[in-house]
Amino acid sequence: MGKGFFLSKPVGVICMILGAGALATIIALSVVYSQEKAKNDNQVLPTDGGTTTKAPATTAVPSNEPWDKYRLPKSLVPRWYNVTLWPRLLPDETGLYIFTGESTVEFECVVETDLILIHSNKLNHTNLARLTSVDSGVKAPSIKSSLPQIETQYLVLKLDGKLVKGHMYHLHTKFTGELADDLGGFYRSEYFEDGVKKVVATTQMQPTDARKAFPCFDEPAMKAVFHITLIHDIGTVALSNGKQQETSMLNLGKQNVQKTVFEPTEKMSTYLLAFIVSDFAHINNTVDEVLIRIFARKSAIDAGQGQYALNKTGPILKFFEGYYSSKYPLPKSDQIALPDFNAGAMENWGLITYRETALLYDESFSSNSNKERIATIIAHELAHMWFGNLVTLRWWNDLWLNEGFASYVEYLGADHAEPDWNIKDLIVLNDVHRVFAVDALASSHPLSSKEEDIQKPAQISELFDAISYSKGASVLRMLSDFLSERVFTQGLTSYLNTFAFGNAVYTDLWEHLQMAVDNNTDIKLPDTVNNIMNTWVLQMGFPVVTIDTKTGTVTQKHFLLDPDSTVTVESPFNYEWIVPIKWMKTEVHQTDIQWLQAKTDIVDKMKTTGPTDWVLANINVLGYYRVNYDKDNWDRLLAVLSTKHNSIPAINRAQLVDDAFNLARAKIIPTVMALKTTKYLNLERDYMPWKSALNNLDFFYLMFDRSEVYGPMQKYLMKQVSPLFNFYKTLTANWTKIPPGHLDQYNQQNAISMACRTGLEECTTLTKTLFKNWMDTGSQIHPNLRSTVYCNAIAAGGATEWEFAWSEFQKATIASEAEKLRSALSCTKQPWLLNRYLEYTLNSTLIRKQDATSTIVYIASNVAGQSLAWDFVRARWTYIFNEYGGGSFSFSNLINGVTKRFSSEYELQQLKQFKADNSEVGFGSGTLALDQSIERTISNIKWITENKQNVLSWFETEAKLNEPML
Known part of the structure; x- marks a missing residue:
């Protein structure tokens, strides 16, 4: 009915705000809005974390x-x-950028009521809303009062009578809002092109900011069809979820503008809406009648930076059509790179928004990791077009299924687009190992929360964390493996077909996967999909599976980094999981899965029979758990690493290192045993084991780079990395060629980075020389090596190198190049430069708001900048919180980043004091991260007390065995 009304009267509603009289109204509204803004300069922080005007005393x-x-x-x-x-892309007379709007929503009354609650946040409603009845036989009650409710973000409309169940009504509103630079809702992004400042009006609605753009029922289950019209300056381009339906010229008083009307959307959630006005250019092609377009700054498009994304979008889109057995449901797929964007990308249906670094690729400036990021993020967002957009989770407590699924299949989509990369294995480093570190804390949380526990916008924002994304991806990958991809995708297709254009809960997916299992008699499970997966979804953490190869006894236990920590979260399964175990015995893979369904089981096949017999479990790290062994089996595995390491798959060599270091932190095995897994590294040439080792050695740097352990540790690690450094020196003809493989290129960066970090003189000379040549002659450094060379040269240099890099950063027009320089600037050892850099983060003309928190974290990662960054955050927390919004997803990264080196009682007390001092201000999406930082610090203090002397002695002994291989 709404569609018919819109199509039959396409101009009717529009004309109400576009005539000459309406122009006067709009100008008046601008003045009203400015006056209101001025009156409300005294702002307070509600518990949801957003900055709003002070609430009325009555509430x-x-x-x-x-x-x-x-x-x-x-x-x-x-x-x-x-x-x-x-x-408005120009400020008004008060300096404000505003937008004006008008909205009609048709809704059905399903329960009689004399009250209308509709979400509205930071909108000035310029006259009383109007309510009319669609049905001629039913009269709509009048609106008695209209009141904005600041805390809960509603427009409250009280009626003088009741709405009738089963009848349809229209609610019409007019409003004015600020086109602020806060990166949420309808906001503005600014950039300079040819010395001229340009403004983009763009959106980020997820999770709860559509209400900042227009009054709406802003919950994911409240799906509707959206008819969007944008009024915009001549010469600009308007985009929205739907295809452009018509465009025309209008004269509003003294101003000529364009009106663009878009085709109605499919039935969809408010958080997936997008509308953008810019003067961007685009490139396009058509794949199976789907129009694919890449939009970006004109200079970026002219430079060909959108071509890689355009080339890969079509194949990835076709891959997911096959994976889901479902045709892409829209006529177009627009993707746009924005100069200012808080997230990496956003899956708005038909109009996906990205950071520039996540979409634009320039072969002269972008590294292979930049290219990989583009491929995986495009795959992530396109995966959402079905899983999340076509079928949407009913409420945010199930966010993990939406984001976890896309985080898993992004590797499948990217692998299809770039089959030579062997990218699917990287989920182990990027997601499984990453989230293990968080999920091993007593302050972790289950994947799925109770719906009633997730209410406020800040609580919703907290869910956008590593648990939802990376643990979600890890357990779904495990599920796909033990079901087989064939059965997994059968269940997905059934699920998507059943709930298309509607909403679901996560157990609905389990039901459809179970149906697929029941239809495939070759799949044998020990229990239902629901019962197996709920042990992973409804309780936090994960198990450590211990295998005693002498007896064949297999046990499981909740793995905690600090075994002395107190777990206060109750588990419905008593912290037991139904665990699928794939394993191998002395180079022979097992084809079956051994299921562990209780605390303990006996598996005779896992007994070893000879002195060289060994067992390795969790093949290809498909299971979401750690593995421990009896000491004899550990010794045999270490012997294999030292003599015939290729007998163990590279992905499992990475696992052995990561498991050993974390088992040691949990006091399950001695720390010295974990360190022994690094002894074979002088023989290792594969990327994944090296990266796993470096990730774990980062913890040792964090704990010991301010102590006497640092020197012997550096000497030992220099000895281990020197063969790798020399290997790549030879392979690349003295650093003049590119290694052949995608992962080889990554490992070359590892070799240079670690060699320079440990003080290898030849490496330092290499990076300083390359950087100086760039400074003196403009000789470009290969994009793959820039991050490493920039950082190490700036660390070894002084103000001259820093100022040069800062100048290059300010001039950079390629987003990926600017990102490399922004990170490298934090590497200087000069405190005064680091302090100045910290101050720059408060000036959005120097460091964009989207980059402020990550810049502070970069500085904190530098041992010379750790205390400076912490002092900076403490001193300015109120400002940072207010300016960057309590709902910012980056707050958890900020808090974790500036505290990750904490390992003393003094730092623990500072952290607790910081929490107490800012309890009224709040921490928004960083609330849980603060508790995790406190827990992590307590664990670090204990670990250093118990391990420092043993670690020092081990490094001293090993460093003396040989001189570094130069």
Whole structure:
């Protein structure tokens, strides 16, 4: 019905705000908005973390009124919206950038009510909303009062009578908002091109910011059809989820503008909406009648930076059509690179938004890791077009399934686009090992929360963490493996077909996967999919599986980095999991899966029979658990590494190193045994084991780079990395060629980075020479090596090198190059430069808001900048919190980043004091990260006390065995 109304009267609603009289109204609204803004300069912070105007005194006392609850009542269901927005890309006379808008929503009353609650946040409603009845036989009640509810972000409309169940109504509103630079809702992004400042009006709605753009029922289950119209300056391009339907010229008083009307969307959630006005250029092609376009700054498009994304989008889109057995449901797929964007990318249906570094590729400036990031992020977002957009989770407590699934299959999509990369294995380093570190804390949380526990916007934002993304990806990968991809995708297809254009809960997926299992008699499971997977979803953490190869006894236990920590979160399964174990015995892979369903089991096949017999479990790290062995088996595995390491798959060599170091931190095996896994590295040439080792040795650097352990550790590690450095020196003809393989190129970077980090003189000379040649002659460094060379040369240099890099950063027009320089600038050892750099993060003309928190973390990662960054964050927390928004996803990264080196009682007390001092301000999406940082610091203190002397003695002994191989 809404579609018919819109199509039959396409101009009717629009004309209400586009005539000459409307122009006067809009100008007046601008003045009203400016006055309101000025009156409300005194701002407070609500508990949801956003900066809003001070709430009325009448709401000071909590009540049980519907408008004081964060969830919408079930009384109204939207069907369609008709939204017209006019963003101003120039400031008004008060210096504000504003947008004006008008919206009509058709909704059905499903429960009689005399109250309308509709989300609205930071919008000034310029006149009383108007309510009309769609049905001629039913009269709509009048609106008695209209009141914005600041805390719960509603427009509260009280009626003088009740809405009738089963009848449809139209709610019409007019409003004005600020096109702020806060990276949320309808916001502005700025950049300079040819010395001229350009403004982009763009959006980021997820999770709860569509309400900042127009009044809406802003919950994922409240799906509707959206008719979007944008008013915009002549010469600019307007984009939205739907295809452009028509465009026309309008004269609004003294101003000529364009009006672009878009085709109605499919039925979809508000958080997937997008609308953008810019003067960007684009390139395009068509794949099976789907129009694919890449938009970016004109200079970026002219330089060919969108071509790689365009080339890969079509193949990835076709891959997912085959994977889901479902045709892409839209006529177009637009992708746009934005200068200012808080996340990496956002899966808006039909109009995906990206950071420039996540979409634009320039062969002269972008490294192979930049290219990989583009391929995987495009795959991640395109995966969402079905899983998340076509079928959407009912509420945010199941966010993990949406993001975890896309984080898993992004590797499949990227592997299809770049089959020579062998990229699918990298999920182990990027996701499995990454999230193990968080999920091994007592302050972790289950994948799925109770719906009633996730209410406020800040609570929703907290869910966008490593657990949801990386643990979600890890357990779904495990599920796909033990079901087989064939059965897994059968269940997916059934799930998507059943819930298309609707909503689901995570157990709905389990049901459809079970149906697929039941239809494939060759799949044997020890229990239902629901019962197996709920042990991984409804309890936090993961097990360590211990195999005693003398007896064949296999046991499981909740793995905690600090075994003395207290777990206060109750588990419905008593911290037991149904564990699928793939294993091998002395080079022979097992074809079956051994299921561990209790605390203990006996597996005779896992007994060793000879002095050289060994067992290795979790082949290809497909299971989400760690593995421990009896000492004899550990010794045999270490012997194999030292004599015939290729007998063990590279991915499992990486696993052995990572498991050993973390088992040692948990006091399950001696730390010295973990260090022994690094002794064979002088023989290792594969990327994954080296990267795993370096990731774990980072912890040793964090704990010991301010102590007497540092010197012997450096000497030992220099000895281990020197053969790798020399290997790549030879392979690349003295650093003049590129290694042949994708992962080889990564390992070349490892070799240079670690060799320079340990003080290998030849490496330092190499990086300083390359950097100086660049400074003096403009001789370009290969993109793959830039991050490493820039950082090490700046660390070894002084103000001259830093100032040169800063100048290059300011001039950089390639986002990936700017990112490399921004990171490298944090590598200097000069405290005064680091302090100055920290101050720059508060100036968005020097460091973009989207990059401020990560820049602070970069500085904190430098031992010379650790205390400076911590002092900076403590001193300016209120400002940082207010300026960057309590809902910022980056707050957890910021808090973790500036505290990860903490390992003393003094630092622990500072951390606790920081929490106490800022309890009223709050920590937004970083709240859980703060508790995790406190727990991690306590664990670090204990670990150093118990291990420092043994570690020092081991490094001293090993460093003396041989001189470094130069």
